[in-house]
Amino acid sequence: xxxxxxxxxxxxxASKDVETQFQMIDELKRVGFNTxxxxxxxxxxxxxxxxxLTAHGKYRYVVGAKPVDGKHLDxxxxxxxxxxxxxxxxxxxxxxxxxxxxxxxxxxxxxxxxISGLVGSIAGDDTGFLAMRDTETAEKxxxxxxxxxxx
Numbered sequence: 738x739x740x741x742x743x744x745x746x747x748x749x750x751a752s753k754d755v756e757t758q759f760q761m762i763d764e765l766k767r768v769g770f771n772t773x774x775x776x777x778x779x780x781x782x783x784x785x786x787x788x789x790l791t792a793h794g795k796y797r798y799v800v801g802a803k804p805v806d807g808k809h810l811d812x813x814x815x816x817x818x819x820x821x822x823x824x825x826x827x828x829x830x831x832x833x834x835x836x837x838x839x840x841x842x843x844x845x846x847x848x849x850x851x852i853s854g855l856v857g858s859i860a861g862d863d864t865g866f867l868a869m870r871d872t873e874t875a876e877k878x879x880x881x882x883x884x885x886x887x888x
Contacts, residue, residue, distance in 0.1 A: 742770050743780055744819050747800070750786070751838035754797035761798065784816065785849060800845035817846045817885065824882045829875045833865040833882065840865045852878065 787801035820839035854874035
């Protein structure tokens with residue numbers, strides 16, 4: 738239930754600007770999750786959600802880039818595994834395909850993992866591009882992603 742709720746949160750913030758926890762609670766209700774503000778607050782903390790200023794001068798929830806300790810790495814891997822469909826290499830670029838609307842969350846999770854050899858990421862709606870330092874690093878990382886998805 739918790740991982741399903743957190744996946745729903747990622748889908749919601751990927752598809753619309755949510756400014757407050759009370760708006761998030763309403764959005765969760767719309768998709769079938771009744772939750773309390775206290776539970777949502779814990780989810781926000783566990784998922785490293787932050788608020789960023791939009792072009793319209795309002796704030797919205799986004800997945801933040803935080804250093805990850807061992808305790809949180811498993812949670813990020815779970816979120817990542819539930820949103821990513823596949824990956825492939827093209828020289829030093831790793832292309833990550835996700836469910837619709839979840840590429841920003843997947844790339845943010847990757848950025849949060851402080852992966853050696855990752856230069857940066859760009860996310861569209863359902864595709865993320867990861868620039869790696871070299872082809873060998875890209876191939877190794879792509880294999881790690883495939884292992885996560887399998888297991």
